[in-house]
Amino acid sequence: MDSTTTETTIRSRASSSDYPRLARHVQLTFSRTRQRHVLLHPETVVVLNGSGADILKLCDGRHTVAEIVAELGARYQTVREDEVRQFLTRLVARRCVELADG
Amino acid sequence: MDSPFGLLAELTYRCPLACAYCSNPLNMADYSDELATDEWRRVLVEARDLGVLQCHLSGGEPLLRRDLVEIVAEAHALGLYINLVTSALGLSRPRAEQLRAAGLDHVQISIQADQPALSDRIAGTPSYQRKIKAMGVVKELGWPLTVNVVLHRHNIDRVADVLGLADEMGADRVELANTQYYGWAWRNRDALLPSRAQLEAAEVVVRAARERLGDRMDVIYVIPDYYSRYPKPCMGGWASRQLTVTPNGDVLPCPAAQSLPLPRANIREDSLERIWAESPVMTAFRGTDWMPDPCRSCDRRELDFGGCRCQAFQFTGDAARTDPVCHLSPDHDLVARTVEAANAESPADGIPLIPRPHRASFRTPTATPPRR
Numbered sequence: 001m002d003s004t005t006t007e008t009t010i011r012s013r014a015s016s017s018d019y020p021r022l023a024r025h026v027q028l029t030f031s032r033t034r035q036r037h038v039l040l041h042p043e044t045v046v047v048l049n050g051s052g053a054d055i056l057k058l059c060d061g062r063h064t065v066a067e068i069v070a071e072l073g074a075r076y077q078t079v080r081e082d083e084v085r086q087f088l089t090r091l092v093a094r095r096c097v098e099l100a101d102g
Numbered sequence: 103m104d105s106p107f108g109l110l111a112e113l114t115y116r117c118p119l120a121c122a123y124c125s126n127p128l129n130m131a132d133y134s135d136e137l138a139t140d141e142w143r144r145v146l147v148e149a150r151d152l153g154v155l156q157c158h159l160s161g162g163e164p165l166l167r168r169d170l171v172e173i174v175a176e177a178h179a180l181g182l183y184i185n186l187v188t189s190a191l192g193l194s195r196p197r198a199e200q201l202r203a204a205g206l207d208h209v210q211i212s213i214q215a216d217q218p219a220l221s222d223r224i225a226g227t228p229s230y231q232r233k234i235k236a237m238g239v240v241k242e243l244g245w246p247l248t249v250n251v252v253l254h255r256h257n258i259d260r261v262a263d264v265l266g267l268a269d270e271m272g273a274d275r276v277e278l279a280n281t282q283y284y285g286w287a288w289r290n291r292d293a294l295l296p297s298r299a300q301l302e303a304a305e306v307v308v309r310a311a312r313e314r315l316g317d318r319m320d321v322i323y324v325i326p327d328y329y330s331r332y333p334k335p336c337m338g339g340w341a342s343r344q345l346t347v348t349p350n351g352d353v354l355p356c357p358a359a360q361s362l363p364l365p366r367a368n369i370r371e372d373s374l375e376r377i378w379a380e381s382p383v384m385t386a387f388r389g390t391d392w393m394p395d396p397c398r399s400c401d402r403r404e405l406d407f408g409g410c411r412c413q414a415f416q417f418t419g420d421a422a423r424t425d426p427v428c429h430l431s432p433d434h435d436l437v438a439r440t441v442e443a444a445n446a447e448s449p450a451d452g453i454p455l456i457p458r459p460h461r462a463s464f465r466t467p468t469a470t471p472p473r474r
Contacts (some may be wrong), residue, residue, distance in 0.1 A: 025208055025246035025274055027183055030247050033105050033153035040183040042208045042248060042275065043154055043322075045107045 014065050014088035016081065018099040021061035022052050026096045028056050046096060051076065055084060059097060103152025103388070109182075110346040110357060111145065113173070115162040118191045120226025121214065122455035123252050124286040125295055126162065127217050133349045141168040141369065143176050145347050148374035150180040154345075157182040162349070165192035171200045178205025184208060187250070190236035191229055191439040198239045209240045210248040210277070216263040224256060237271045238280035248275040252293040253304070253326075255444075256455070261304045265311045265321065271320055278308065280326035283329045284412055293453035295444040302331060327389050330360035332402060333409025340387035340411060345378060355375045355384060358412040360420050362386075387411050393423055396430045426463060 007081060014020060027040045036054035039046040044086065048056065058068045065085060072079045091097040115130045127133070129187035137145070146157065157177045164170055164189055177184045186201065192212045213233050222229040240247045249268040253261065261278060268276040281303075283291045308323045315321065322463075327334045337344050340353040351369040354360060367381035378384055386392065390403050396407040408414075409425020417426045417436045426433040 027207070028156070029181060029183075029340055031153065031155060033151070038155060040155055042183075042210070042246070 014085045014092065014099055016064065016066040016069075016085075018065050018088075018101065019061050019063065020059040020065060020068075020088050020092075020097050020099055022056065022059055023095055023098050028053070039091075041096055042093070044094070046091070046094070052087060053080075055087060056091075056097075059088075061100060106149075106222045106341075106343060106345045106378065107154065108156040108158060108344045109145075109149045109154045109283045110158045110160055110344065110350050111142065112346060112357060113142070113159060113161050113167045113170070114349050115305060116166045117172075117189065117458075117460050118166075118227060119163070119189050119229065120457040120460050121224060121252070122286070122290045122457050123254055123281045124227075124458040125282055125284040125358065126458075128283050128289075133352075136167075137347075137351050137369070138351045139172055142169075142173050142349065145351075145369055145374060145403055146173070146177050146180055146182070148346045148369075149345070150182060152375055155183060156185065156368045158185045158187055160187040163191060165189075171204045174201055175204040181209050182241050188212070189225075189229065190233045193236040193239065195239050195333050198236070198243055202243050202245065206245070209245050210247065210250050210252045211237055211240065212252070212262070213267070214251070214258045216267040217260070220257065220260070223463075224455075232323055234271070237273075243273045246274045247272065248277055249273040250279065252281055253278055253296070254281045255296045255300065256294070258296045258300050258304050259285050262311070265307070269315055269319055275320040275322065277324070279322075279324035282358075283328075283416075283473045284361070286429075286456075287465070288416060291440070292443060293455050295328065295440065296326065297445050298441075299445075301326065306431045307454070324456075327410075327427045328437055330427065331429050333413075335405050335406045336410035336413075336425075339389075340405040341378070341384040342388065342407075345374075345384075345474040353381070353383070355387075356412070358410075359383065361412055362415055364421075387421070396428075396432075397424050400430070430437065 026041055029038055029040060031038045034047060037048045039048065054068055055068060056070060058071055065088065067086050069081045088097055092099060113127050115133050115137055165184060169250040173182055184206050185208045186206055187210045206457055214221040218230040222228050237247060249271065251264050267275060279288055281294050290388065308321060312321050336355045346354045346357045348354065348360065349371060352360065353367045353369055353374065364383045364386055367383050393403060393408050397403050409427055411421045413427065414423045414425050415421040418433050424431040424432060425439045430433065
C-alpha cells in the first residue's frame with residue numbers, strides 16, 4: 001500500500017531472441033470503466049494503450065520478441081522493434097514481465 | 103476527478119497481535135459494528151463500478167472474519183485482483199485451500215523480525231512459528247508470497263537476516279516499510295524512530311540485497327519520511343487513486359484519515375459513487391486548489407501533492423498545512439526536533455514500547471443496530 005518506494009534498478013534488457021512472459025503474480029485484464037487493458041500487479045496498475053495490450057497478449061513465453069514484432073507488423077502499418085524492446089524492458093524493470101533466454 | 107484503482111477493505115480491526123507500531127485508530131471500539139457480508143458485497147460491486155481493479159483485504163486480521171471466503175469469492179467474480187494482508191494467524195491449510203479455490207490472488211504475510219523471540223516480543227504474542235508455517239502453505243499452494251516487515255528502531259538492524267529469511271521462505275516480494283506514525287504508532291513514535299546511522303546501514307544492506315537477490319525476489323523499501331527532504335506523495339494524491347472502507351463502513355481516502363476533523367461518510371447511508379464524487383472527506387484536499395504556500399507555488403506540487411494531510415494535522419493541528427516533513431515547510435522544525443531526539447547522545451532505546459491492547463476489543467460483532 002505504500003507509495004513511497006525507491007526505484008528498482010534496470011538489470012535486464014529485452015533482446016530479439018528473448019521469450020517474454022507476464023510475471024507470475026501479474027494479470028492482464030480489461031477495465032470496463034476505463035475502456036483500457038490494464039496490467040495488475042500486487043501493488044500497482046499499469047494502464048495500457050492498444051498496441052501495449054497487443055504486445056502483452058503475446059507475452060506468453062512461447063513467442064520471441066522478434067516473433068511478437070512480426071505478428072504486430074501484420075496488424076499495424078509500422079512496428080519498430082526497438083520500441084517494442086524498450087516497452088518490454090520498462091515492464092521488466094517494473095517486475096511485470098520476465099524474460100526467458102532464447 | 104479520477105477513478106480509484108484500489109480499494110483497501112479493512113474488514114475488522116480485531117487482531118491477535120499487539121504491535122506497538124499499529125497504525126489503526128485509537129478509538130477502536132467505534133468500529134466494532136462491522137459491516138455484514140452483504141454490505142461488503144455491495145461495497146465490492148460499487149467499487150468495481152467506480153473503476154477499482156485491486157482489492158486489498160486487510161484489518162486488523164481479516165482472517166478473523168468468518169465470511170472471508172465469501173468476500174473473496176465475490177471480489178473474484180467481479181474480476182478484482184485480490185490481496186490478502188495478514189498476520190497469518192488463522193491461515194490453516196484447509197482455510198488457505200478454501201481461499202485459493204475462491205480466487206484469492208496474492209498473500210502478504212507480516213513478520214516482525216527474523217528471530218523467533220524478537221518477532222514474538224514485537225508482535226506481543228507467540229506467532230513466529232505459525233507465520234513461518236503459513237508461508238510454507240502459501241508457497242505450496244502456488245500463490246505468490248509477499249513478506250511484509252514494518253521497520254523501526256528495534257528491528258532495523260536485523261534487515262540483512264530478515265531478507266535472508268524472506269529468501270529462504272521463497273518470497274516473491276519483500277516489503278520493508280519503515281513505520282508510518284499514525285494511530286497507535288504515533289504514541290510510540292519516539293521509541294520507534296530509528297537513528298540516522300541505523301537507516302544508513304539498512305540502506306546499504308537493501309542495495310546489496312537487490313543486486314544479489316534481484317532475479318528472484320522484488321525488494322521494496324519504503325523510506326522513513328521524517329528523514330527525507332521532501333514529503334511522500336501520499337496515496338498518489340488525496341482521493342485520487344485509492345479509497346479505504348473501514349470495518350464499520352466509513353469511506354476514507356486513506357486509513358489514517360479517520361483522525362481528521364472531517365464529516366464522516368458511510369456506506370450504510372450513501373452510495374460509494376456519491377461519496378467518492380461529492381463527500382467533503384473526499385473533496386477536502388483533492389487536486390491542488392486547497393494548497394497553501396509553499397506548496398501552491400512549488401514545482402513539486404503535482405509530484406508529492408503537498409505530502410500527507412494526516413501528518414500535517416498531527417504535527418500542527420491543521421490538515422491543510424504543508425507536510426512538516428518537507429524542508430520548505432514553515433513547521434519543519436517540529437519534525438527536525440523529533441529526528442534530533444532520535445539521534446541524541448542518550449539513545450531512545452530506553453523508552454518502553456507500549457503494545458497495542460487488543461484483547462479488550464476482541465468481541466465478535468453483534469447484531470445491534472448501527473450507532474450513529
